[in-house]
Amino acid sequence: MNTLIYTSVLGFGLMVLEVLKLRKWISPAIILGLSLIFGINIHDWNQPGSYMGNMLEISNFTVAFNALAIFITLLIAMLASEYYSDEEHHISDYMAIMTFVLCGAQMMLGYANLVLFFIGIETLSISLYALSGSKRFDAKSNEAGFKYFLMGSFASGFLLFGIALMYGATQSFDLNKLAEYAMGTSVSPLFLTGLLLVLFALFFKVSAAPFHFWAPDVYEGAPSIITAFMSTLVKVVGFAAFYKFLHVFGYLIPVKFDWLITLVAILSLVTGNLSALAQENFKRLMAYSGISHAGYLLIGLVGAAAFPSSAILYYGLGYSLSTIGAFAIAMAVFKSTGSESISAFNGLGKKNPVLAACLTATMLGLAGIPPFAGFFGKFYIFSEAIQNGHFYLVLVGILSSMIGIYYYMKVVIAMYAKPANETKIEISLTNQLVMWLCLVLVLLIGIMPSLVTGLF
Amino acid sequence: MNPITNPESTTNWYLFLSCLLFSIGVMGVLFRKNALIILMCIELMLNAVNLLLVSFSAYSGNTDGQTFVFFIMVVAAAEVAVGLALMVSIYRNIGSIDIQSLNKLKW
Numbered sequence: 349m350n351t352l353i354y355t356s357v358l359g360f361g362l363m364v365l366e367v368l369k370l371r372k373w374i375s376p377a378i379i380l381g382l383s384l385i386f387g388i389n390i391h392d393w394n395q396p397g398s399y400m401g402n403m404l405e406i407s408n409f410t411v412a413f414n415a416l417a418i419f420i421t422l423l424i425a426m427l428a429s430e431y432y433s434d435e436e437h438h439i440s441d442y443m444a445i446m447t448f449v450l451c452g453a454q455m456m457l458g459y460a461n462l463v464l465f466f467i468g469i470e471t472l473s474i475s476l477y478a479l480s481g482s483k484r485f486d487a488k489s490n491e492a493g494f495k496y497f498l499m500g501s502f503a504s505g506f507l508l509f510g511i512a513l514m515y516g517a518t519q520s521f522d523l524n525k526l527a528e529y530a531m532g533t534s535v536s537p538l539f540l541t542g543l544l545l546v547l548f549a550l551f552f553k554v555s556a557a558p559f560h561f562w563a564p565d566v567y568e569g570a571p572s573i574i575t576a577f578m579s580t581l582v583k584v585v586g587f588a589a590f591y592k593f594l595h596v597f598g599y600l601i602p603v604k605f606d607w608l609i610t611l612v613a614i615l616s617l618v619t620g621n622l623s624a625l626a627q628e629n630f631k632r633l634m635a636y637s638g639i640s641h642a643g644y645l646l647i648g649l650v651g652a653a654a655f656p657s658s659a660i661l662y663y664g665l666g667y668s669l670s671t672i673g674a675f676a677i678a679m680a681v682f683k684s685t686g687s688e689s690i691s692a693f694n695g696l697g698k699k700n701p702v703l704a705a706c707l708t709a710t711m712l713g714l715a716g717i718p719p720f721a722g723f724f725g726k727f728y729i730f731s732e733a734i735q736n737g738h739f740y741l742v743l744v745g746i747l748s749s750m751i752g753i754y755y756y757m758k759v760v761i762a763m764y765a766k767p768a769n770e771t772k773i774e775i776s777l778t779n780q781l782v783m784w785l786c787l788v789l790v791l792l793i794g795i796m797p798s799l800v801t802g803l804f
Numbered sequence: 805m806n807p808i809t810n811p812e813s814t815t816n817w818y819l820f821l822s823c824l825l826f827s828i829g830v831m832g833v834l835f836r837k838n839a840l841i842i843l844m845c846i847e848l849m850l851n852a853v854n855l856l857l858v859s860f861s862a863y864s865g866n867t868d869g870q871t872f873v874f875f876i877m878v879v880a881a882a883e884v885a886v887g888l889a890l891m892v893s894i895y896r897n898i899g900s901i902d903i904q905s906l907n908k909l910k911w
Contacts, residue, residue, distance in 0.1 A: 477887070490893050494894055494906065505853070
């Protein structure tokens with residue numbers, strides 16, 4: 349509760365700093381503010397409660413995912429202070445909108461009422477529409493923002509229709525009352541249709557196939573920093589909200605809709621991994637990789653009632669750290685070479701062996717090779733799925749992660765086997781700091797998974 | 805019973821009407837080419853939901869639904885503000901708001 353209030357205050361505070369002509373304090377203020385909010389959030393650990401007439405619910409689940417979301421935003425804010433250094437006059441807008449994305453994320457993590465759920469999703473999405481289109485004079489960025497906007501609001505329409513139908517069946521938006529209704533003997537078709545529409549909207553938000561068509565275009569066109577933000581924060585928060593939504597309805601969703609989630613998981617794994625094979629643009633590659641990671645996480649949501657949320661937290665943490673680490677390096681490369689294709693990495697192994705080694709490590713982490721967190725994340729999800737008896741899903745998962753290794757290696761091959769060009773790659777101190785932080789953490793939780801999985 | 809005052813039958817009519825409006829909105833988003841018209845169709849979808857919520861709310865005598873409508877209106881306004889801003893910057897860059905001219909990003 350306090351976390352949400354302080355985050356909104358931070359967002360407004362950043363805009364006030366701009367008005368007071370204290371522009372050079374904006375980046376330190378957001379980094380300091382988010383660190384403080386991280387501490388305030390941790391303070392809520394083991395202090396469950398519900399606030400605002402049972403709109404917002406704080407549990408250890410919420411606190412843990414909030415901590416992850418704040419940490420991701422902190423890393424991105426550090427990268428952003430560097431990325432936007434040549435666009436000083438807009439920095440308060442970008443930073444403030446990023447903070448508002450975090451507000452939306454916190455609402456999505458703590459909702460106990462569908463009204464707050466909807467407002468959270470919209471706060472997050474509308475801020476992101478603006479951020480994806482934020483390079484005003486770049487036609488690609490405009491197109492990305494507009495495509496995201498059109499498809500996102502189309503999906504919100506379905507989400508709302510679903511919520512309205514569920515309200516019609518139960519006369520309430522409160523999750524506890526909805527859960528009570530779902531446990532009852534007779535569930536009306538109105539309610540089930542509503543549930544199905546909400547599921548569609550959630551599939552859209554986490555970019556699972558066949559609801560993924562926006563993702564590659566938007567990820568490619570948006571500014572790189574926003575791509576990194578979207579592919580990590582939105583995915584992790586989307587899955588946490590999804591998990592919470594499924595969990596509330598206990599065994600109703602497993603009985604009625606497990607086939608749908610299974611189907612979407614398999615489709616995401618297959619489409620994500622196969623389409624990634626043909627990509628030449630690094631950001632597009634990461635988009636398809638994100639779709640396939642959505643598939644792995646969806647395996648964890650099949651039969652969510654029996655599935656531990658720590659698996660999703662662990663996977664989300666490993667995925668986000670690897671992705672942000674990769675983007676910290678990739679953004680430096682894009683800036684120096686002026687190109688966003690995989691060939692921009694050609695010969696990086698000779699020009700800058702340290703960067704190349706680090707990027708290789710993050711790619712191995714995403715591909716799921718030990719000792720990085722990606723491996724244990726997949727291992728954890730697969731072993732839980734086998735215990736729940738979903739062998740065929742795990743089989744598809746393992747086969748597609750083998751395809752995955754190939755396309756992540758494409759970047760590595762470009763760095764080590766292709767001839768170098770003349771361009772010198774310069775990486776700023778901030779990017780290096782974020783890169784090392786991500787790498788150390790990915791290795792740490794990869795070697796000692798119990799640090800995260802033992803939390804709850 | 806008078807069909808106008810009978811809550812059961814009127815709610816059914818409102819349900820049909822809002823489903824119809826929602827479908828018109830969906831069809832418009834899927835088939836129209838002008839970005840402005842698509843934006844209007846998205847608004848139509850949201851307002852169909854508002855109608856649905858209000859009629860459910862009136863039927864059950866529970867005011868939660870009517871309160872939610874205000875939130876939806878606020879969100880819809882914010883959405884339109886961002887959407888129109890994006891549309892203006894697209895028009896400045898390429899001189900058209902036909903969505904078929906948005907073809908720089910593709911596989």
